[in-house]
Amino acid sequence: MAATCSVRLLRWVTVAGLVVDAYVHAHLAGAYDPVRATVSQGTLFRAEAAAAALAALLLVVAGRRRLVWAYALVVSAAGLAAVLLYRYVDVGAWGPFPNMYEPAWFTEKTVSAVGEAVSTVGAALGLLVLPRSRRGSPQL
Numbered sequence: 814m815a816a817t818c819s820v821r822l823l824r825w826v827t828v829a830g831l832v833v834d835a836y837v838h839a840h841l842a843g844a845y846d847p848v849r850a851t852v853s854q855g856t857l858f859r860a861e862a863a864a865a866a867l868a869a870l871l872l873v874v875a876g877r878r879r880l881v882w883a884y885a886l887v888v889s890a891a892g893l894a895a896v897l898l899y900r901y902v903d904v905g906a907w908g909p910f911p912n913m914y915e916p917a918w919f920t921e922k923t924v925s926a927v928g929e930a931v932s933t934v935g936a937a938l939g940l941l942v943l944p945r946s947r948r949g950s951p952q953l
Contacts, residue, residue: 823939824876827885828869830932834892835865837925851909861895864888865932879943886936893929896922 839862846855868885875881895913898904900922903914915922 819942820876820939820944823935823942824872827882827889827932827935827939828872830928830930830935831865831869831872831885831889833928834889834925834932835862835869837921837928838862838865838892841921848911848913850906850911852911854911854913857910857913861888861892865892868932877943879940882936882940882943885932886940889929889932889936893926893933896926896929 838858842855842858842862844855845858846853848854865888868881868888871881872885899913899915900918901916903916904912905914906912
Protein backbone atom coordinates (compact mmCIF):
# COMPACT_ATOMS: atom_id res chain seq x y z
CA MET A 814 0.00 0.00 0.00
CA ALA A 815 2.86 2.43 0.76
CA ALA A 816 4.32 1.74 -2.69
CA THR A 817 0.94 2.51 -4.27
CA CYS A 818 0.74 5.83 -2.40
CA SER A 819 4.32 6.65 -3.44
CA VAL A 820 3.61 5.95 -7.10
CA ARG A 821 0.39 7.97 -6.94
CA LEU A 822 2.16 10.94 -5.34
CA LEU A 823 5.03 10.75 -7.82
CA ARG A 824 2.55 10.55 -10.69
CA TRP A 825 0.77 13.76 -9.65
CA VAL A 826 4.02 15.61 -8.92
CA THR A 827 5.33 14.59 -12.34
CA VAL A 828 2.07 15.56 -14.03
CA ALA A 829 2.19 18.97 -12.32
CA GLY A 830 5.74 19.60 -13.55
CA LEU A 831 4.81 18.56 -17.08
CA VAL A 832 1.71 20.78 -17.09
CA VAL A 833 3.80 23.77 -16.01
CA ASP A 834 6.33 22.97 -18.73
CA ALA A 835 3.61 22.65 -21.37
CA TYR A 836 1.85 25.85 -20.33
CA VAL A 837 4.97 28.02 -20.27
CA HIS A 838 6.21 26.76 -23.64
CA ALA A 839 2.79 27.23 -25.27
CA HIS A 840 2.48 30.69 -23.72
CA LEU A 841 5.92 31.84 -24.94
CA ALA A 842 5.88 30.22 -28.39
CA GLY A 843 4.56 33.24 -30.28
CA ALA A 844 7.23 35.51 -28.88
CA TYR A 845 9.93 33.17 -30.23
CA ASP A 846 8.56 32.77 -33.77
CA PRO A 847 10.97 35.42 -35.15
CA VAL A 848 13.98 33.37 -33.97
CA ARG A 849 14.35 31.07 -36.91
CA ALA A 850 16.52 29.13 -39.28
CA THR A 851 14.54 26.51 -41.21
CA VAL A 852 12.51 25.91 -38.02
CA SER A 853 11.52 28.69 -35.66
CA GLN A 854 12.15 28.56 -31.95
CA GLY A 855 8.41 29.15 -31.51
CA THR A 856 7.72 25.94 -33.42
CA LEU A 857 10.15 24.09 -31.17
CA PHE A 858 8.40 25.56 -28.12
CA ARG A 859 5.05 24.33 -29.45
CA ALA A 860 6.52 20.86 -29.99
CA GLU A 861 7.84 20.84 -26.40
CA ALA A 862 4.45 22.00 -25.12
CA ALA A 863 2.69 19.22 -27.05
CA ALA A 864 5.15 16.54 -25.92
CA ALA A 865 4.86 17.61 -22.27
CA ALA A 866 1.06 17.80 -22.43
CA LEU A 867 0.92 14.33 -23.99
CA ALA A 868 3.23 12.94 -21.30
CA ALA A 869 1.03 14.45 -18.57
CA LEU A 870 -2.12 13.06 -20.17
CA LEU A 871 -0.59 9.61 -20.57
CA LEU A 872 0.48 9.58 -16.93
CA VAL A 873 -3.07 10.43 -15.87
CA VAL A 874 -4.64 7.80 -18.13
CA ALA A 875 -2.03 5.02 -18.11
CA GLY A 876 0.26 5.81 -15.17
CA ARG A 877 0.85 2.14 -14.37
CA ARG A 878 2.83 1.56 -17.54
CA ARG A 879 6.61 1.81 -17.43
CA LEU A 880 6.76 3.02 -21.03
CA VAL A 881 4.62 6.04 -20.10
CA TRP A 882 6.98 6.90 -17.22
CA ALA A 883 9.97 6.50 -19.54
CA TYR A 884 8.37 8.86 -22.07
CA ALA A 885 7.70 11.42 -19.33
CA LEU A 886 11.33 11.14 -18.22
CA VAL A 887 12.68 11.66 -21.73
CA VAL A 888 10.43 14.68 -22.38
CA SER A 889 11.26 16.28 -19.02
CA ALA A 890 14.99 15.62 -19.13
CA ALA A 891 15.31 16.77 -22.74
CA GLY A 892 13.49 20.01 -21.96
CA LEU A 893 15.62 20.67 -18.91
CA ALA A 894 18.82 19.85 -20.80
CA ALA A 895 17.84 22.23 -23.61
CA VAL A 896 17.06 25.17 -21.34
CA LEU A 897 20.29 24.71 -19.40
CA LEU A 898 22.39 24.21 -22.54
CA TYR A 899 21.05 27.28 -24.30
CA ARG A 900 21.30 29.36 -21.14
CA TYR A 901 24.99 28.64 -20.56
CA VAL A 902 26.41 27.69 -23.98
CA ASP A 903 26.24 29.62 -27.24
CA VAL A 904 25.75 26.62 -29.50
CA GLY A 905 24.88 28.78 -32.50
CA ALA A 906 22.55 27.74 -35.29
CA TRP A 907 22.96 24.17 -36.50
CA GLY A 908 21.12 22.33 -39.21
CA PRO A 909 17.50 23.51 -39.32
CA PHE A 910 17.65 24.88 -35.76
CA PRO A 911 18.14 28.58 -34.96
CA ASN A 912 20.62 30.01 -32.49
CA MET A 913 18.64 29.77 -29.24
CA TYR A 914 21.33 31.10 -26.91
CA GLU A 915 19.72 33.27 -24.26
CA PRO A 916 22.14 34.03 -21.41
CA ALA A 917 19.57 35.24 -18.89
CA TRP A 918 17.00 33.91 -16.50
CA PHE A 919 13.54 35.46 -16.39
CA THR A 920 10.39 34.38 -14.57
CA GLU A 921 8.81 32.17 -17.24
CA LYS A 922 12.11 30.52 -18.10
CA THR A 923 12.79 29.80 -14.43
CA VAL A 924 9.27 28.44 -13.88
CA SER A 925 9.64 26.18 -16.91
CA ALA A 926 13.05 24.90 -15.75
CA VAL A 927 11.68 24.17 -12.28
CA GLY A 928 8.71 22.30 -13.80
CA GLU A 929 11.07 20.28 -15.99
CA ALA A 930 13.37 19.51 -13.06
CA VAL A 931 10.46 18.43 -10.86
CA SER A 932 9.00 16.21 -13.57
CA THR A 933 12.43 14.75 -14.40
CA VAL A 934 13.03 13.74 -10.79
CA GLY A 935 9.43 12.55 -10.40
CA ALA A 936 9.55 10.42 -13.55
CA ALA A 937 12.93 8.92 -12.64
CA LEU A 938 11.73 8.02 -9.14
CA GLY A 939 8.46 6.76 -10.55
CA LEU A 940 10.32 4.34 -12.78
CA LEU A 941 12.32 3.13 -9.79
CA VAL A 942 9.36 2.52 -7.47
CA LEU A 943 6.74 1.44 -10.03
CA PRO A 944 5.86 -2.16 -9.24
CA ARG A 945 6.70 -4.67 -11.91
CA SER A 946 3.96 -6.87 -13.29
CA ARG A 947 3.19 -10.03 -11.36
CA ARG A 948 4.08 -12.18 -14.33
CA GLY A 949 7.75 -11.34 -13.83
CA SER A 950 8.07 -8.99 -16.79
CA PRO A 951 8.06 -5.21 -16.58
CA GLN A 952 4.78 -3.47 -17.32
CA LEU A 953 4.85 -1.72 -20.67
